[in-house]
Amino acid sequence: MASTHILSAYDDELKYLSRRISEMGGLAEQMCSDAVRALVNSDAALAQKVISDDVILDHAEREIGDKAIITIARRQPVAADLREIVGSLRIASDLERVGDLGKNTAKRVIAVQGTGVPRKLARGLEHLSDLALVQLKDVLDVYSTRSAEKAEAIRSRDEEIDAMYTSLFRELLTYMMEDPRNITTCTHLLFCAKNIERIGDHATNIAETIYYMTTGAQPEGDRPKDDSSNTLGAITE
Amino acid sequence: MASTHILSAYDDELKYLSRRISEMGGLAEQMCSDAVRALVNSDAALAQKVISDDVILDHAEREIGDKAIITIARRQPVAADLREIVGSLRIASDLERVGDLGKNTAKRVIAVQGTGVPRKLARGLEHLSDLALVQLKDVLDVYSTRSAEKAEAIRSRDEEIDAMYTSLFRELLTYMMEDPRNITTCTHLLFCAKNIERIGDHATNIAETIYYMTTGAQPEGDRPKDDSSNTLGAITE
Structure with missing residues (x-):
């Protein structure tokens, strides 16, 4: 009876970490979406909201980190459970960085407010952001199912974002x-475009972490190239 | 006798992690320094070397991750030892990203080779890079002494890099x-300038991790602002 009680408390701790990660993911997604909306609509108030929201995300990452350490120390997990907890730390770190990218974009709203964003460029940014945020949303869905197969499939989709960024x-x-x-x-x-493209990189990192949590191995093969615009000097010359 | 033997093997594992982190740090530093040198001298061969070196760094991060997990599972550490191992994971992740920034700079060498880098800008980049690399070198030195006090002092120095970047x-x-x-x-x-400025951010992250490893707490007060150029639209208009 006592051991069931301990196991169930342990299970609750793992579920708690998992729920907090999902909440972080939801907020990071919202921040990035709001930041691009603020940018194309020159909405300084919305940009300010994104900047404030980042504090919540930073706090959540720290809390997850502290909870993870306490859980490891108390439960001394091995194998899959240990990977689950260490994976949570990694994913929380990626999501915190996604939030930073949203905040960085939001900070630039004020800098471009004088001139506004030309309509065609605004559409391009929105399109890039839609793609990156679908990638992030999908990887968060895969996180809740812990499917290594789906995680691997998402990992290969980053190329589309890179092409649009280019x-x-x-x-x-x-x-x-x-x-x-x-x-x-x-x-x-x-x-801003680079910030959005990097959201896709973080989604790819998260997909790799989920694969690792589930299988204990790294996904095989190279990940998609991370920055194809680097060689564009030759093209735009 | 047996327990001394186990403790000493455990100690060896911790020392191994620590030594591998220092090696990663040395390589990341070298890569970033080489990348800037390749950029200002239009040295494509050196740029290629930096790009290849990144594979070593990626591999080292994975190896440290695997070793850390094995050590946690086998030794079931608590308190300071557990923070030491989790801290290693974080620092390895920051150093891997520093290497990525070096690689990204190196990739741009080819893109700017046609025109070359104007002398004055080259000096500015070198100066920024010197500052960021001193910051990285110092934080790696602090890592080897595990001084919370020194870690906190380094954390406050990021502002200088930000000002020069601006x-x-x-x-x-x-x-x-x-x-x-x-x-x-x-x-x-x-x-490239942004890449270099971000090396400073990672050095700050590492300083915070060292503080956490040593004390179990987060350093107090806000960290220096991460990107003061965001408001420059108003200044350069």
Whole structure:
């Protein structure tokens, strides 16, 4: 009876970690979505909300870290349970960084407010953001099912985001070349695009962590390239 | 006798993790230094070396992760020892990302090779890189002494890097505005500068982890602001 009680308390601790991770994921997603909306609508109040929300996410990561350590020390888990807890630490760290990217984008809203974001570029950013956020949402869904197979499938989808980022990168360079008055705004938009592209990288990291939690192994084969715009100097010259 | 033997083997495992972290740190430092040198000298061969070195760093992070999990499962550490091992995981993750930043800078060497890097900008990048690498080197030294006090002192030094990054950011914008032919190169250099500035952020993360490993607490007070160039739209307008 006592041992059932201990096991169930342990199970509750693992479930608690898992629920907190899902909550972090939901908030990180919302922040990134709000940040892009704030950017394309020059909505300073929404940008400010994103910046404030980041504190909640930082706090959640610390709390998950503390809880994970306490659980390891108290339950001395091995094998799958230990991987589950260490995986939680990694995922919490990736989600905290996703929140930072949302915050960084939100901070740039004020910098580009004077000129606004040209309609075509706004659509490009929204499209890139939609793709990255679907990737993040899907990986969080896979997290709740712990499917190694699905985790591996998501990992291979990052290439689409990279391709769209590359196209947006080119377009931003073109705007800058056409009119030097676009340079300041477009530079900030370049960093925003890069922030969004990096959300996809973090979703890929999370997919790899889920694979590891479930199987104890790293997924095979290289992950998709992380930054194809690096060679664009040759293309846009 | 048997228990001394076990304790000494355990100690060896902790020391092994610690030594591998220091090795990762040395390589990450070297990669970032080489990347900037490759950039300002248009040295494609050196850039290629940095890109290849990143594989070693990725491999080291995985190995440290596997070893840490095995050590936790086998030794079931609590308190300071557990924090030591979990801290190793975090630091390895930060160092792996520092290596990624070096690699990303190295990849841009080819993109800017056509035009080369103007002398004044090259000096700015070198200076920023020197500062960030001193920060990284110092935090790795603190890691080997595990001094919470020194870790806290390093954490407050990130502001200097941010200020220099902001100044370089402005200068790059000016170059782009002066001549649209500079835009492609300067955009890549902007990302390089951002990469270097982020090395400082990772050094700060590592300082916080060392503080946590040593004391079991998070350092008090806000960390320095992470990106003051975000509001520069207003200044360069």
